[in-house]
Amino acid sequence: MTQISPLLILSLILIIIIPPSAVALSNYEVLDVSASLSKALQVFSNSDDLDLVQEAQQLQPLSSSSSSFSVTLHPRSSLHRHHRNNNYTSLTLSRLARDAARVHSILSKHSRAAAALSKPQQLESPLISGAKQGSGEYFARIGVGRPAKDSLMVIDTGSDVTWLQCQPCSNCYDQTNPIFNPSSSSTYKPLNCQSDKCSSLQVSACRRTNTCLYQVSYGDGSYTVGDFATETISFASSGGSVDNIALGCGHDNQGLFAASDGLLGLGRGALSLPSQIKATSFSYCLVNRDSTSSSTLEFNSAHPSDSVLAPLLKNSLISTFHYVGLTGISVGGRPVDIPASLFEIGNGRGGVIVDSGTAVTRLRTEVYNLVRDSFARLVQNLPSAGDFSLFDTCYDLSSMTTARVPTVSFQFSGGKTLPLPPTNYLIPVDNAGKFCFAFAGTSGQLSIIGNAQQQGTRVSYDLANNYIGFSPNKC
């Protein structure tokens, strides 16, 4: 009989507990290719479109302005399913074209602010580009007026003014609900030109009747012009109603804001909805872009206890955007060697914003190139598949059910790290199994954390204490 040495047993146990590749493995994660692709292609499934009427909920009085309440939130795909063919390539191309228009609109707003326009502008005829792609990927349901009219609004953390299409229309895009008629609401009141709210507008004018006109242009060809008024807004489900919210009653509206009634401004400026209702915080969870499920937009609720916290910063040049204290990006468990100054707001032209309307995270070109190179260098045994639209790093995963991919995480000042799920940075772009690294470079100094990277995450904006929380799996 052979004697088994205790040392051998010990090393066998150690090998079982700590496999030799353990250190390397922790820098990689498994992407479930089949699940990710079939989830994406669900967008073509025959499930019914969202029933807008059926979802209307009871409205209750709001007990106090600091109590928490929520409204439902839907992805664009659940409202806008006219995909004639089941071609995920063309769907992705149109999304990315829309996304490029969105980023263009953010950058143009940012550069106008950086140019420090001190005097308010006057109404002018809006610029219309060829790409009438429109903004917005997620929609919230609120009530407007009294009696409350159920309205589906694009949520936008990158702008302040809330507006909806209004009768009489000189120019309205197609929307699903009937168009709001201010004369059938008892709480509709036009604002006069001397009001603070009218003066807070970036672009305004005065009617002969001394009532205030507003205009918002989104830089991507989308715009809205009309009367600036106050109305009652109500929040379904747990909510209530708030009187005297300044909003735009748009008689001339252009852009494909999908089938929505208008837009809910969730920026940081004085006219945004959170500012007007004096919300201490708001949060949303963005369900997968291809799903028909919904989640919630919440106000005044505490962030989930497992949230990764990052400082919420202000830029004195532009009050609208939500800046986050990003200090670094790690790939494969190692920080990419990026000078921290490339993330700083600096003279007002730099910084990193978190945006609900931008899909793909944009990093300033120097940063993007370093991150992309680190990722591509660490990828093992995934066949390269060239580029796709604004993506330059793609892989052919058609023959795989799972893929081992380098981890990607954000580092924030304060020391916290947010690991991204692989499905949030390696995303399918066609029906066959081509996946792309879902980041892109952008000229200029501003970086934008987009909604592809926020999917499945509850993002909490604590406006009272100035931090942003990211909590995984809270939709």
Ligand SMILES: *[C@@H]1O[C@H](CO)[C@@H](O)[C@H](O)[C@H]1NC(C)=O
């Ligand atoms: C899908 O759309 C793309 C781009 O529009 C096109 O090039 C391709 O031929 C289409 N594929 C099918 C199977 O229709």
